[in-house]
Amino acid sequence: MKVFEPIEIKGMKLKNRIGLPSLLNQPSAEGGYVDDLTIRWFEERAKGGAALIMTGAVIATPVDENLMKALDFPFIGLYDDRFIPGFKKLADALHSHGAKLGVQMSGLGSPMTGRGPSAPPYPDEEHPTDELFYVTRDFRMPVTEIPLEEIEPAEREFAAAAARAKEAGADCVELHCAHGGATAHNSFISPYYNRRTDKYGGDWEGRLLFPVETIARMREAVGEDYPIFARISSDQFVGERGVTLEDTIKFIVPALEKAGVDCLDVSQGDMIRSTEGINIPLYYPRGCFMHLTAEVKKATKLPVIGVGRIVDIDMAEKFLQEGKADIIFMGRQLTSDPETPKKYLEGRPEDIRQCIGCMGGYLDNQRGCGRPCPINYDIQDEPIPFTPAEKAKKVLVLGGGVGGMEAARIAALRGHKVTLMEKEGELGGLVAALALNPLTAEFRNFVDYLTTQMRKLKVDVKMAKDATLAEVQELKPDVVILATGSSATIPEVAEGKPGVMTHSDALKGKKEVGKKVVVWGFFGSELAISLAEEGKEVVLLGRSGEDSLASDLSWARRWYLLRRLTDINVPRAVPEAVRLSNPEVLYNANIEDITTEGIRVVTTTDSVETKRVIPYDTLILSRRFGERKTNDSLFDELQGKVAEVYKIGDCSQVRGIKEAVWTANEVARKI
Ligand SMILES: Cc1cc2nc3c(=O)[nH]c(=O)nc-3n(C[C@H](O)[C@H](O)[C@H](O)COP(=O)(O)O)c2cc1C
Secondary structure, three states, rough: OOOHHOEOOEEEEEEOEEEEEEOOOOOOOOOEOOOHHHHHHHHHHHHHHOEEEEEOEEEEOOHHHHHHHHOOOOOOOOOOOOHHHHHHHHHHHHHHOOOOEEEEOOOOOOHOEEEEEOOOOOOOOOOHOOOOOOOOOOOOOOEOOHHHHHHHHHHHHHHHHHHHHHHHOOEEEEEOOOOOOHHHHHHOOOOHHHHOOOOOOHHHHHHHHHHHHHHHHHHHHHHHOOOOEEEOOOOOOOOOOOOOHHHHOOOOOHHHHHHHHEEEEEEOOOOOOHHOOOOOOOOOOOOOOOOOOOOOHHHOOOOOEEEEOOOHHHHHHHHOOOOOOOOOEHHHHHHOOOOOHHHHHOOOOOOOOOOOOOOOHHHHOOOOOOEOOEEEEHHOOOOOOOOOOOOOOEEEEEOOOOOHHHHHHHHHOOOEEEEEEOOOOEEEEHHHOOOOOOOOHHHHHHHHHHHHHHOOOOEEEOOOOOHHHHHHHHHHHOOOEEEEEEEEOOOOOOOOOEEEEHHHHHHHHOOOOOOEEEEHHHHHHHHHHHHHHHEEEEEEEOOHHHHHHOOOHHHHHHHHHHHHHOOOOOOOOOOOOOOOOOEEEOEEEEEEOOOOOOOEEEEEEEOOEOOOOOOOOEEEEEOOOHHHHEOOOOHHOOOOOOOEEOOHHHHHOOOHHHHHHHHHHHHOOOO
């Protein structure tokens, strides 16, 4: 397969064509140092078979360390010689697994951190909503202009940092010229951000001068035989005001080639204005931006890297075969399963824990650098170690949702004898139900993975089995793990009313969803969109205001939902991400009564109440976690009758996939 063929770039020999792109979420020590945790994080991915490991954007120019500390921003520095020893250890560790180390560099500040080439004149009359609803962070314009006299010294800092990377044993460096307002270099290139009138602004040549000069100085510092990569955004996704694909091909690619770059790492998007090219939500098809990479590839002789929601090796192979790229980067996939290449090579692709694209790590750290991947417990800095069981026990897991299956998987791997009982006719619980929505179909990846593991690990799975106390006792288990999940509650106003159904029943098709649908609760935003796309007339209503629509989701997902459901004027990275007129969205809304005429809804705006009766066929209850109740009645009944009884997942507290997986591991790694 082409994906496992070696490739050489300026003397750097990669054993295959799979790499880890920059993910600014590796652990680091205070003060910006590479430490043992950083090394372990990257080493796992190298051990798993990736040929090239790129660090997250390393800071090449000096920073205010006190400020970074105050911001609790997990950065890695390379602006001083004192950082070299850490990088040396990292390079040695990766080399011992046959992988190469690339160091991505950014610095000097960026519009995202309040400094940039100039203050863009937006919002203006034509673009009044450009004062964005900054979903991602508290980004704000205007930015302070970077003074002319800082530019040349910064170029020298980048060059010195590149020399340090080389001295430490890194195999290549990459200048981060992508992601719009996230980096100094891309914001200098982009007409959206750069309004300068000095030599670093004006036309394409002027705007490209900063990256071009930086690369030239880096080249002087590392010598002719050392690979320098550049990461670019093929399209900034802000339309004509920013960098378009045409601009990239006509101006950026030739300029970078001429400046002496050896490889183009092609990403897309702008971290301030159009994040979904960077943090691509699960709603977008896999590999959805490769057509842009392919255009760049056609325009250059340099090797090209493609990236973006590529979660399977066969797809990577297909893109390489089609000549769309020379190397494929997998970011979140190597986060959810660092061993993806290795497992594929060993002929067991079914063991690959495929990324579900949820951006769940972002829930843990709204600043955007959350590391936890909800489906990979070992991603944490200090997971409970996995060890074989001291004594093989009879373990009974009640409930075959993702939490129950994960607990069964770990317990079986540790040597316990595991039985799993599921009351429904299929495994996967609520997550499997959510996967029936086309928008969140990627959740199926995790259900399929766990289901396969049940079979491979010979877990005794008993389907359609809702165990009673007597049946549990009959099995004489040493351990019972209750993973019986949670159930939706029916609010009083909806009790006994026609056409009322829960979110999961609607998804599972247990009851027929009619033509006129009211979805109650913003948890149902994705379902409301899918039903509208199926041709239903949908009203989505929730208790909170526009600001908190989908606020419990990662912002990459939220941004997309806002685009589709609100008038927030943000550029569209993919054509389908347009504002929908159906569903209609009602904020600050509550249901007062349900009569034969319809659902009486009260909405409150500026303390003024408006009432309206909405005719309906189906009312779907999609209220948040707090509105569900835990199914834990067996817990008390089992006390004193079974030696060890535990609750995990929703059964202990109603939360998300990550907590189900985490609590499963916390129990199954200790029993
Ligand atoms: C948590 C996180 C941090 C990221 N940090 C960087 C970064 O420092 N530099 C960069 O160029 N891209 C960064 N990216 C973008 C990724 O390199 C990659 O292009 C993106 O995740 C899409 O690839 P994937 O779908 O395979 O994950 C980051 C993405 C994520 C999810």
